[in-house]
Amino acid sequence: xxxxxxxxxxxxxxxxxxxxxxxxxxxxxxxxxxxxxxxxxxxxxxxxxxxxxxxxxxxxxxxxxxxxxxxxxxxxxxxxxxxxxxxxxxxxxxxxxx
Amino acid sequence: xxxxxxxxxxxxxxxxxxxxxxxxxxxxxxxxxxxxxxxxxxxxxxxxxxxxxxxxxxxxxxxxxxxxxxxxxxxxxxxxxxxxxxxxxxxxxxxxxxxxxxxxxxxxxxxxxxxxxxxxxxxxxxxxxxxxxxxxxxxxxxxxxxxxxxxxxxxxxxxxxxxxxxxxxxxxxxxxxxxxxxxxxxxxxxxxxxxxxxxxxxxxxxxxxxxxxxxxxxxxxxxxxxxxxxxxxxxxxxxxxxxxxxxxxxxxxxxxxxxxxxxxxxxxxxxxxxxxxxxxxxxxxxxxxxxxxxxxxxxxxxxxxxxxxxxxxxxxxxxxxxxxxxxxxxxxxxxxxxxxxxxxxxxxxxxxxxxxxxxxxxxxxxxxxxxxxxxxxxxxxxxxxxxxxxxxx
Numbered sequence: 210x211x212x213x214x215x216x217x218x219x220x221x222x223x224x225x226x227x228x229x230x231x232x233x234x235x236x237x238x239x240x241x242x243x244x245x246x247x248x249x250x251x252x253x254x255x256x257x258x259x260x261x262x263x264x265x266x267x268x269x270x271x272x273x274x275x276x277x278x279x280x281x282x283x284x285x286x287x288x289x290x291x292x293x294x295x296x297x298x299x300x301x302x303x304x305x306x307x
Numbered sequence: 308x309x310x311x312x313x314x315x316x317x318x319x320x321x322x323x324x325x326x327x328x329x330x331x332x333x334x335x336x337x338x339x340x341x342x343x344x345x346x347x348x349x350x351x352x353x354x355x356x357x358x359x360x361x362x363x364x365x366x367x368x369x370x371x372x373x374x375x376x377x378x379x380x381x382x383x384x385x386x387x388x389x390x391x392x393x394x395x396x397x398x399x400x401x402x403x404x405x406x407x408x409x410x411x412x413x414x415x416x417x418x419x420x421x422x423x424x425x426x427x428x429x430x431x432x433x434x435x436x437x438x439x440x441x442x443x444x445x446x447x448x449x450x451x452x453x454x455x456x457x458x459x460x461x462x463x464x465x466x467x468x469x470x471x472x473x474x475x476x477x478x479x480x481x482x483x484x485x486x487x488x489x490x491x492x493x494x495x496x497x498x499x500x501x502x503x504x505x506x507x508x509x510x511x512x513x514x515x516x517x518x519x520x521x522x523x524x525x526x527x528x529x530x531x532x533x534x535x536x537x538x539x540x541x542x543x544x545x546x547x548x549x550x551x552x553x554x555x556x557x558x559x560x561x562x563x564x565x566x567x568x569x570x571x572x573x574x575x576x577x578x579x580x581x582x583x584x585x586x587x588x589x590x591x592x593x594x595x596x597x598x599x600x601x602x603x604x605x606x607x608x609x610x611x612x613x614x615x616x617x618x619x620x621x622x623x624x625x626x627x628x629x630x631x632x633x634x635x636x637x638x639x640x641x642x643x644x645x646x647x648x649x650x651x652x653x654x655x656x657x658x659x660x661x662x663x664x665x666x667x668x669x670x671x672x673x674x675x676x677x678x679x680x681x682x683x684x685x686x687x688x689x690x691x692x693x694x695x696x697x698x699x700x
Contacts, residue, residue: 282543282619
């Protein structure tokens with residue numbers, strides 16, 4: 210995977226976040242794209258609907274969970290963004306994937 | 308003038324906290340001396356089991372039944388002011404895959420029922436009614452409605468806070484190094500890293516460290532750490548309703564094998580995580596990870612609840628249970644050191660047995676006749692067995 214600043218004109222694409230387009234530079238994670246777009250909340254907690262977002266940024270804290278292409282509980286900080294991705298802000302724990 | 312406490316309790320884990328609460332609510336002056344911080348030992352690294360199902364008829368089951376009722380009462384007393392202990396009277400469900408295993412399990416349940424435990428035999432269809440996500444193909448099991456679960460960290464902190472409100476002095480990072488005794492040998496307090504503490508009674512509630520502490524206290528007991536690992540999953544919507552475990556858990560608990568043993572114990576928590584236990588190893592205070600233990604736990608949990616195969620783990624932790632060689636707690640006055648009271652050796656049952664332990668310690672400290680015959684738990688009972696091949700060094 211090339212670093213975000215590789216090349217003179219980084220290949221760009223968009224992903225869809227809660228129905229809106231968000232620009233991505235090649236190599237960014239979902240969390241990277243969200244933060245670059247000024248979106249700090251990735252989910253709301255199960256109790257009290259409190260906002261949560263990127264905390265550790267390295268996959269340990271499980272705070273930056275999103276629903277990614279229909280799969281809940283995905284850590285946005287670890288997930289490389291890909292063209293056509295659909296991301297939704299997660300509410301609660303999501304569903305168990307079966 | 309230095310203060311003279313009625314009782315000094317060594318250890319602020321769940322057992323020490325329960326002793327402090329039970330003594331303080333009787334009006335005794337209490338000091339709790341904790342070497343580390345809060346929740347540094349097994350209380351902070353367990354599951355919160357309040358089980359009657361894993362105990363065979365005998366003195367420990369008697370303690371468990373009393374403690375089960377006491378937890379309900381204490382949780383009600385502490386609720387509100389001291390937070391939610393997350394006490395869940397969810398019941399236990401013990402399952403087995405084979406007809407032979409089921410016959411053994413049912414025979415055990417009959418014995419337990421005769422000793423006052425509520426048991427409900429469950430057939431294969433019944434398992435799926437009680438636990439819709441459980442794996443197909445199991446032979447059946449037994450449901451134990453009295454089994455409960457709570458959040459040990461919340462419970463210990465609530466008990467300590469309630470004890471403090473009744474005058475108890477809780478001193479963290481205060482290590483007890485020796486027992487103070489007078490010319491007659493009677494206990495007069497303890498030495499600590501922060502100076503002497505004077506007390507009429509001293510309670511050893513040091514959990515897995517009780518054996519290490521007991522030597523310097525002049526009252527040796529062969530209690531050693533028995534390591535256990537627990538896996539914690541990401542929070543998911545409710546999937547596991549009971550505390551569900553495989554029947555071989557009972558055999559593992561009763562075993563003396565020092566090598567790695569595992570059985571499958573799966574339960575949900577109010578936070579949405581699933582806790583997966585349980586392993587047992589006698590390896591001293593070895594804090595190194597054991598990938599084999601993790602593998603076996605994960606495999607066992609997926610065997611019972613196949614949907615867990617797609618659920619991620621948040622973390623793995625381990626703790627040290629206070630293992631007593633004859634599988635009975637060490638509880639009561641020590642004839643070798645008048646004034647010293649033991650309250651440890653509960654192995655994996657410390658959270659469940661904490662209230663009854665606290666209650667009995669308070670009775671011993673006040674000189675009341677204890678509600679339970681303490682002879683099976685006599686701290687000096689190991690002396691005769693010393694040197695035998697069973698010594699759990």
